Amino acid sequence: MMTRVFPIALALLFALALFVGCGQHDTLPPTAPKTERLVVYSPHPLSTLKPLLTQFEAETGIAVEVIQGGSGELIDRLEAEKDAPACDVLWGGMLSTVGHRMELFEPYTCANDEAMLPGFRQEATGATMFSDLPAVVMVNGDKYHGPPITGYADLLAPELKGHIAMGDPAKSSAAYAHLMSMLYAMGDGNPEAGWDYVEAFCAQIEGKLITSSTEVYKSVAAGTGQLSVALTFEEVAAKALSEGAPVDLVYPREGLVSDQDGIYIVKGTKKKEQAEKLLDFLTGPSAQKMLSEQLYRRPVRMDLPLSPHSPLRPKENLPLIQQDRALVSASRQAWIDRFHALCQKYYTEE
Secondary structure: OOEEEOOOOOOHHHHHHHOOOOOOOOOOOOOOOHHHOEEEEEOOOHHHHHHHHHHHHHHHOOOEEEEEOOHHHHHHHHHHOOOOOOOOEEEEEEHHHHHHHHHHEEOOOOOOHHHEOHHHOHHHHOOEEEEEEEEEEEEEOOOOOOOOOOOOHHHHOHHHOOOEEOEOOOOOHHHHHHHHHHHHHHOOOOHHHHHHHHHHHHHHOOOOOEOOHHHHHHHHHHOOOOOOEEEEEHHHHHHHHHOOOOEEEEOOOOOEOEEEEEEEEEOOOOOHHHHHHHHHHHOOHHHHHHHHHHOOOEOOEOOOOOOOOOOOOOHHHOOEOOOOHHHHHHHHHHHHHHHHHHHHHHOOOO
């Protein structure tokens, strides 16, 4: 389900209800009339968007309106609107989720491209990258008391049956990143060989998927209901830990995907110049430094290594999977359809 975030000056009133734990209570300056705003679609949490957009508006005078939703549903919306775009920028979405629909976006090489890490530059990705997001398993230690969880294999423990929160990979970049990780890691580098594990996992979650990617991590961090483990992204798990939630971040020992998170200018926008300014700002040193020091994300600039005070594990210490991007892009819909069929096979009513 997509959520409209009003012009950022008005967002605070309902943010406390929708985004518990955001922890930001300042009053933002007034914004321009709607016809003059830059419209941004984004799957990112408000706690990531708000501080960056506050600074962007103050520096440029460009007002921004955000509409939130899962990556997959936002791509579907852009497809439906392609003849009359209602959005100027898609801010967020993994290359593995967005890459197969690049015809929806304008080509643009940001002003900071040469400062980016080699694997995150335009020539390597075909787009402008914003951050680097590993897929992690988040465990609520107050809720789960079974054998230690160190990787995907441990998620099949009998104690976890019906207690794992997983999103829908058709809608959520995090869920699709975990599906890719499972296939590669549990297939020993061969995604086709990983389907036996994925089927066992679908039986373990009883075929149930959470439609809201936000609810996946929030329900586990809050300890509500029966869910004690979430398959999510590193950023939100690290933020929950920093706010006192009784959770641990697990980087699956068998391997994990760390995917490029991009920013994309919508084809046909009438505000291309303002959109380019937003991309240049978000890849600039000030915004990227904020990622590392305040927002629990990995910057993608060569001159901004991960902060030594960051709770995130250094990337060189992660068991990263090098996926075949062409295969991942070409197989995306088939993999999602096959995953859905397995979930349906093992779905159990409440």
